[in-house]
Amino acid sequence: MKKLLVAFAALSLIATGTIFAAPKKTLIYGTTDKVSDMDTANAYDIHTWDVFQNIDKGLLSYKAGTTEIIPGLASSYDVNPAGDVYTFHLRSGLKFTDGTAFTADVVKWSIDRVVALKGDPSWLISDFVKSVSVKDPLTVVFTLNQPCAFFPSLVATPTYFPLNPNDFPADKIIKDIGELKSKTLNGLGAYKLVSFKRDEEAIFEANPAFYGDKPAVNRIVIRYFADPTTMRLAFEKGEIDLVYKSLNPSDIKDLSAKKGIVTNRLPGPQIRYICFETSNGIFKDKTLRQAVAALVNRPEIIQKVYLGQNSPLYSMVANGMIYHTDDFKTVFGDGNVALATKLLASKGYTAAKPLSFDFWYTPSHYGDTEVNMAEVLKAQLEKCPAIKVTLKSAEWATYKDNWNKKLMPAFLLGWYPDYVDPDNYTAAFAGTSGSAGMGIYFSDPKWDDLFSKEQASTDPAVRKAVFEQVQKMWTDEVMTVPIWQGDLFIFTKTNVSGVKLGPTLIFNFNELQMK
Numbered sequence: 420m421k422k423l424l425v426a427f428a429a430l431s432l433i434a435t436g437t438i439f440a441a442p443k444k445t446l447i448y449g450t451t452d453k454v455s456d457m458d459t460a461n462a463y464d465i466h467t468w469d470v471f472q473n474i475d476k477g478l479l480s481y482k483a484g485t486t487e488i489i490p491g492l493a494s495s496y497d498v499n500p501a502g503d504v505y506t507f508h509l510r511s512g513l514k515f516t517d518g519t520a521f522t523a524d525v526v527k528w529s530i531d532r533v534v535a536l537k538g539d540p541s542w543l544i545s546d547f548v549k550s551v552s553v554k555d556p557l558t559v560v561f562t563l564n565q566p567c568a569f570f571p572s573l574v575a576t577p578t579y580f581p582l583n584p585n586d587f588p589a590d591k592i593i594k595d596i597g598e599l600k601s602k603t604l605n606g607l608g609a610y611k612l613v614s615f616k617r618d619e620e621a622i623f624e625a626n627p628a629f630y631g632d633k634p635a636v637n638r639i640v641i642r643y644f645a646d647p648t649t650m651r652l653a654f655e656k657g658e659i660d661l662v663y664k665s666l667n668p669s670d671i672k673d674l675s676a677k678k679g680i681v682t683n684r685l686p687g688p689q690i691r692y693i694c695f696e697t698s699n700g701i702f703k704d705k706t707l708r709q710a711v712a713a714l715v716n717r718p719e720i721i722q723k724v725y726l727g728q729n730s731p732l733y734s735m736v737a738n739g740m741i742y743h744t745d746d747f748k749t750v751f752g753d754g755n756v757a758l759a760t761k762l763l764a765s766k767g768y769t770a771a772k773p774l775s776f777d778f779w780y781t782p783s784h785y786g787d788t789e790v791n792m793a794e795v796l797k798a799q800l801e802k803c804p805a806i807k808v809t810l811k812s813a814e815w816a817t818y819k820d821n822w823n824k825k826l827m828p829a830f831l832l833g834w835y836p837d838y839v840d841p842d843n844y845t846a847a848f849a850g851t852s853g854s855a856g857m858g859i860y861f862s863d864p865k866w867d868d869l870f871s872k873e874q875a876s877t878d879p880a881v882r883k884a885v886f887e888q889v890q891k892m893w894t895d896e897v898m899t900v901p902i903w904q905g906d907l908f909i910f911t912k913t914n915v916s917g918v919k920l921g922p923t924l925i926f927n928f929n930e931l932q933m934k
Contacts, residue, residue: 444933445638446915449650449659451786453618453643453815457604458593459529459577461538463856464784464815465689465835465924466664471577473623473639473928475606478507478526478559478581479574483927484919486839488571492521492581492607502566502877505574509557510630515583517605523559527551529581530561532589539819540578542852543837547573547874565875568882572838581607609634609929618643623928634929635917647787654910660933661918663909663926665786668726671908683909683918688737689835690844691785693796693900698860700828701776708897710762710774711829712747714800715900716754724791729905734890735848736841738904741879742886743841747901750894756803763805770804778808779830784815793831822858832857839922841886846870848899849889861898 452466459471480491493507513521530551533541547570549562563570573579583605587593596603596615604612609631610623623639642659644650647666651674654662666674675682693711695702702708717731730738733748751758768774778800780793790812797808813821821827836843847853850870851862866889873885909918914934920926
């Protein structure tokens with residue numbers, strides 16, 4: 420009789436579907452990164468882009484871990500013979516997670532909104548797109564200012580992502596999701612955002628309406644840590660399953676040697692550099708910018724601050740990328756005090772009358788090592804008696820406001836590419852529009868013409884000549900000083916797999932798997 424009751428209970432569970440329900444998998448991911456604006460019209464940092472990459476989608480996308488462009492919300496596209504008109508054919512029947520239909524009108528509205536709001540990344544559209552028109556509900560046409568060889572890569576960036584017009588206002592940048600009508604982000608991606616507490620936690624759940632393959636991990640929880648040490652301890656205690664950006668170099672060294680931890684070391688296209696505000700103030704004079712460039716000692720920074728984990732960089736074009744040259748090494752070298760002293764003397768600066776300026780950094784956005792890098796740079800610059808540096812810092816939101824207001828004469832930044840092409844490492848800083856968005860405010864018609872030339876050309880020889888010229892010219896204008904290029908480290912528990920980042924740095928949560 421007892422066996423019959425047990426059997427009956429099992430049959431009851433089968434009847435309700437409980438016994439065969441797939442267990443919901445939850446992966447907890449730790450980071451010291453922060454979310455900036457909850458709006459693709461102004462968000463311009465890799466972590467906030469990661470959030471949008473997973474809850475939304477572009478008309479085109481990247482195959483995970485590669486630079487191969489694949490269909491996204493558009494099933495296909497056509498290009499006219501001149502290369503300046505792209506027609507996208509949208510997937511039918513798609514809806515945002517609140518039920519709003521996805522149409523060509525939504526695409527046009529979203530693109531027009533980014534341009535009108537003029538946020539930091541708006542140049543990714545306004546520099547290339549003349550207009551967007553709707554041919555029919557599932558066909559949208561982009562007319563470009565001129566042919567653009569890498570336009571599909573631009574379309575795959577979050578700045579081009581369609582936003583829900585029933586949620587986002589047309590005339591205002593959204594800082595926090597509480598400002599949205601629905602109080603959450605309604606997207607078209609593999610996940611939906613179900614909870615967000617700034618600087619504490621974000622919870623994502625698989626989007627049942629997603630057009631693509633369903634994620635293997637149903638639930639992703641991001642825990643935000645104030646410092647890498649606390650994050651590392653939480654990982655070692657088993658409280659989190661994955662850690663990514665940013666651990667201290669000593670933590671990376673220790674974790675890489677531990678058993679029971681999977682180390683994912685990935686070649687990183689990210690770079691670090693000094694920026695100058697070039698339109699007014701003390702660094703309007705390029706000779707002074709050249710003097711600072713001469714004093715930077717890259718190998719010393721990498722050894723002292725990063726325990727040798729990064730590589731010296733002598734161009735804004737990343738190492739290993741097509742058309743890269745090492746002009747900064749040829750022209751300035753490392754720690755060239757004699758050259759800096761000579762350049763400063765030509766402008767009347769001496770030990771008795773030093774060049775004094777504020778040098779800015781942001782203390783947590785790039786991890787705890789940032790203050791160390793700033794201090795090492797200060798010591799390097801002051802090896803020249805004709806320079807006196809005052810270090811100043813601000814958290815990321817204030818830091819961005821400061822560069823928009825031209826309050827920082829010299830400051831540290833990092834770059835993760837929007838699209839993988841030398842153009843993105845150069846035009847973004849030396850083109851008139853991109854430079855303003857970076858707080859550099861450099862503008863020169865000659866430079867703009869060169870960028871227009873390489874952007875419009877599909878001939879590798881033409882592009883190579885332009886980028887070699889641009890990199891050589893950079894050592895004269897020195898609107899930025901390249902410092903280093905780094906690898907990425909993602910640590911996971913042994914039951915986690917599917918970490919695919921690649922050159923695009925897109926972290927696709929839906930590729931992750933748990934045993």
